Amino acid sequence: MQATSFTYDPETRSGSVLLDDGTPVDFGAAAFDAGGLLLLRPGQRVRIETEGEGPSARVTLVTLQTF
Numbered sequence: 001m002q003a004t005s006f007t008y009d010p011e012t013r014s015g016s017v018l019l020d021d022g023t024p025v026d027f028g029a030a031a032f033d034a035g036g037l038l039l040l041r042p043g044q045r046v047r048i049e050t051e052g053e054g055p056s057a058r059v060t061l062v063t064l065q066t067f
Contacts, residue, residue, distance in 0.1 A: 002065055003048050008040040017046060017062065025050075027059035035063030 006024060008015035013029040027048070032040070040046070040062070049061040 001048055001050065003046050005040050005042055005044040005046050007042065010039065015040065017048060017059070025057075025059055027062050031059045031062050034061045037063060 001019070003017035003019050003025070006016045006018045013032045014027060015032070016024050016026045018024055025048070031048075045065040047061075047063050047065045048059050050057045051060045052058055
Protein backbone atom coordinates (compact mmCIF):
# COMPACT_ATOMS: atom_id res chain seq x y z
CA MET A 1 0.00 0.00 0.00
CA GLN A 2 1.24 3.51 -0.72
CA ALA A 3 1.21 6.48 1.63
CA THR A 4 2.90 9.83 2.20
CA SER A 5 5.35 10.43 5.02
CA PHE A 6 3.81 12.88 7.48
CA THR A 7 6.03 12.94 10.57
CA TYR A 8 9.32 11.31 11.54
CA ASP A 9 11.43 11.53 14.71
CA PRO A 10 15.02 10.39 14.05
CA GLU A 11 15.68 9.85 17.77
CA THR A 12 12.89 7.31 18.21
CA ARG A 13 12.81 6.21 14.51
CA SER A 14 9.01 6.43 14.64
CA GLY A 15 6.45 8.66 13.01
CA SER A 16 3.31 8.65 10.93
CA VAL A 17 2.14 8.43 7.34
CA LEU A 18 -0.99 9.64 5.60
CA LEU A 19 -2.92 7.14 3.55
CA ASP A 20 -4.23 8.37 0.21
CA ASP A 21 -7.63 9.03 1.80
CA GLY A 22 -5.96 11.32 4.37
CA THR A 23 -6.07 8.88 7.27
CA PRO A 24 -3.02 9.23 9.54
CA VAL A 25 -1.35 5.98 10.61
CA ASP A 26 1.48 5.80 13.15
CA PHE A 27 4.49 3.52 12.82
CA GLY A 28 7.12 2.47 15.33
CA ALA A 29 10.86 1.90 15.16
CA ALA A 30 10.45 -1.77 14.22
CA ALA A 31 8.51 -0.87 11.04
CA PHE A 32 11.06 1.80 10.14
CA ASP A 33 14.02 -0.52 10.75
CA ALA A 34 12.41 -3.30 8.68
CA GLY A 35 12.50 -1.03 5.63
CA GLY A 36 16.23 -0.37 5.89
CA LEU A 37 15.87 3.41 5.70
CA LEU A 38 18.26 5.86 7.35
CA LEU A 39 16.08 8.98 7.13
CA LEU A 40 12.55 9.93 6.17
CA ARG A 41 11.39 13.42 5.19
CA PRO A 42 7.79 14.66 5.36
CA GLY A 43 6.11 14.48 1.96
CA GLN A 44 8.06 11.50 0.63
CA ARG A 45 6.01 8.75 -0.98
CA VAL A 46 6.45 5.50 0.88
CA ARG A 47 5.29 1.92 0.63
CA ILE A 48 3.90 0.40 3.80
CA GLU A 49 2.85 -3.06 4.79
CA THR A 50 0.28 -3.57 7.50
CA GLU A 51 -0.88 -6.39 9.72
CA GLY A 52 -4.50 -6.67 10.83
CA GLU A 53 -7.49 -4.68 9.66
CA GLY A 54 -9.47 -1.60 10.60
CA PRO A 55 -8.55 0.39 13.70
CA SER A 56 -6.36 -2.43 15.03
CA ALA A 57 -4.12 -2.48 11.92
CA ARG A 58 -0.47 -1.75 12.53
CA VAL A 59 2.33 -0.81 10.14
CA THR A 60 5.01 -3.51 9.92
CA LEU A 61 7.21 -1.98 7.18
CA VAL A 62 7.98 1.50 5.85
CA THR A 63 10.19 1.90 2.79
CA LEU A 64 10.54 4.37 -0.06
CA GLN A 65 8.17 3.99 -2.99
CA THR A 66 10.14 3.42 -6.18
CA PHE A 67 8.73 3.51 -9.66
